[in-house]
Amino acid sequence: MEGNILEAMRYVGAGLAMIGAAGAGVGIGLSVQGALGGMARNPDTYGNLLTNMILGVAFSESIAIYCLVIAFLMLFKVV
Amino acid sequence: METQKRTPWRRWIVLVLMIAGFILGGIYAPVQPEITVAAEKLIEEPIVENFLGLGPFYLVNTLPTLFVTVFFIMLPLAWFAGRSLKKSQQTDLVPRGVGNVMEAILEMLYNMTESSAGVKWAKAIFPWFATIMVYVLVANLLKLLPGFESIGVLHPHGGEHAAELTGWQIYNAELSHDYILAPFFRGISVDLNFTLSLALISFFSIQVIGVRAQGLGYFSKFLNTKRMFKVPFFGAMDFLVGLLEIISELAKILSFTFRLFGNMFAGIVLVAVVASLLGKISILPAMIMMFELFVGLIQAFVFGMLTMVFMAMATQGHGDEEHAH
Numbered sequence: 001m002e003g004n005i006l007e008a009m010r011y012v013g014a015g016l017a018m019i020g021a022a023g024a025g026v027g028i029g030l031s032v033q034g035a036l037g038g039m040a041r042n043p044d045t046y047g048n049l050l051t052n053m054i055l056g057v058a059f060s061e062s063i064a065i066y067c068l069v070i071a072f073l074m075l076f077k078v079v
Numbered sequence: 080m081e082t083q084k085r086t087p088w089r090r091w092i093v094l095v096l097m098i099a100g101f102i103l104g105g106i107y108a109p110v111q112p113e114i115t116v117a118a119e120k121l122i123e124e125p126i127v128e129n130f131l132g133l134g135p136f137y138l139v140n141t142l143p144t145l146f147v148t149v150f151f152i153m154l155p156l157a158w159f160a161g162r163s164l165k166k167s168q169q170t171d172l173v174p175r176g177v178g179n180v181m182e183a184i185l186e187m188l189y190n191m192t193e194s195s196a197g198v199k200w201a202k203a204i205f206p207w208f209a210t211i212m213v214y215v216l217v218a219n220l221l222k223l224l225p226g227f228e229s230i231g232v233l234h235p236h237g238g239e240h241a242a243e244l245t246g247w248q249i250y251n252a253e254l255s256h257d258y259i260l261a262p263f264f265r266g267i268s269v270d271l272n273f274t275l276s277l278a279l280i281s282f283f284s285i286q287v288i289g290v291r292a293q294g295l296g297y298f299s300k301f302l303n304t305k306r307m308f309k310v311p312f313f314g315a316m317d318f319l320v321g322l323l324e325i326i327s328e329l330a331k332i333l334s335f336t337f338r339l340f341g342n343m344f345a346g347i348v349l350v351a352v353v354a355s356l357l358g359k360i361s362i363l364p365a366m367i368m369m370f371e372l373f374v375g376l377i378q379a380f381v382f383g384m385l386t387m388v389f390m391a392m393a394t395q396g397h398g399d400e401e402h403a404h
Contacts, residue, residue, distance in 0.1 A: 048194075051191065051195070051384065054377075054380065054381060054384060055384065055385065055388060057381075058338070058381045058384075058385055061338065062330075062334035062338065065333075065334055065337045065338050065341055066333075066334075068337060068341045069333065069337050072116065076116055
């Protein structure tokens with residue numbers, strides 16, 4: 001077995017960086033859970049809750065995006 | 080009411096096309112796109128050697144797509160919608176065709192703006208919101224058309240017999256060793272330049288709206304010295320929080336850019352990976368294209384919506400409320 005250890009570690013690092021996306025997944029799940037519960041109890045607020053839910057999802061998704069940025073930086077040798 | 084029962088012959092066309100795509104995908108292997116973050120160069124040499132003193136300017140494959148999007152879709156859409164609305168004003172105030180559709184969409188968006196930004200600032204915020212949203216939506220949906228990312232020029236990849244090819248070639252497994260495909264069209268939202276420029280436009284317009292609403296007091300959000308001399312401890316705390324606000328404001332550019340780019344790039348990676356795993360069975364990449372339709376719609380909505388909400392937040396001052404405790 002031979003190869004470039006730096007090359008290999010770059011892929012490993014990019015994979016490890018994406019672990020952070022798990023937290024964003026939990027956050028998105030929680031916000032959707034809350035919004036769905038609210039919609040089920042009070043269907044009149046559907047539109048209002050939907051837009052706010054999408055906003056919340058976008059905010060928690062941005063955490064995953066930071067992970068993605070770090071993974072890109074490692075994968076494509078930007079830094 | 081007399082309604083003639085229509086024979087739904089159009090849906091059979093869709094079925095026939097699906098089966099034809101399945102069979103053709105079995106005969107000719109689907110093109111496996113080369114996954115690159117930067118847009119591929121169509122011509123290896125730069126068009127302009129030193130563009131405005133910044134560096135070489137290449138003809139990349141998102142430029143033709145940008146041209147098609149702006150000049151063949153957005154501008155005709157605006158022109159036809161405007162003409163239809165003008166015609167309806169002269170006759171019976173009922174818009175038809177394109178004008179009707181655009182009026183319905185824009186009215187929905189305007190009501191959304193009004194409900195979250197208030198009546199006073201809705202007129203100033205709405206054009207940014209609607210423009211960004213419709214533009215990103217068209218850009219995301221255009222990416223799904225057949226021919227995008229599958230028809231293009233072959234560049235030699237450094238194989239042993241990278242001879243010059245002439246004429247039309249259908250991509251096959253032998254070619255894929257020596258050549259990579261640079262498609263003529265690549266979705267513009269899969270280019271960091273497009274998403275970064277939209278994010279910058281959105282960021283600066285947020286600041287402009289904030290200054291218009293609150294004057295120079297808007298910047299006291301970032302350099303908060305209001306309570307510095309009255310209550311020194313909490314004043315210093317406010318100042319530090321203001322410095323953090325600067326960081327989170329700048330992070331908006333980053334998250335706007337990479338949210339759209341990351342989602343769209345994940346789309347092409349997903350299609351490429353599934354196509355390369357399944358080889359000649361081409362029905363599943365088509366299913367993933369359907370998922371891409373959904374993702375494109377959501378991302379366009381989120382981009383516009385976040386711009387609108389940040390603008391609405393910038394119009395409302397935040398340091399003025401009295402502390403109750």
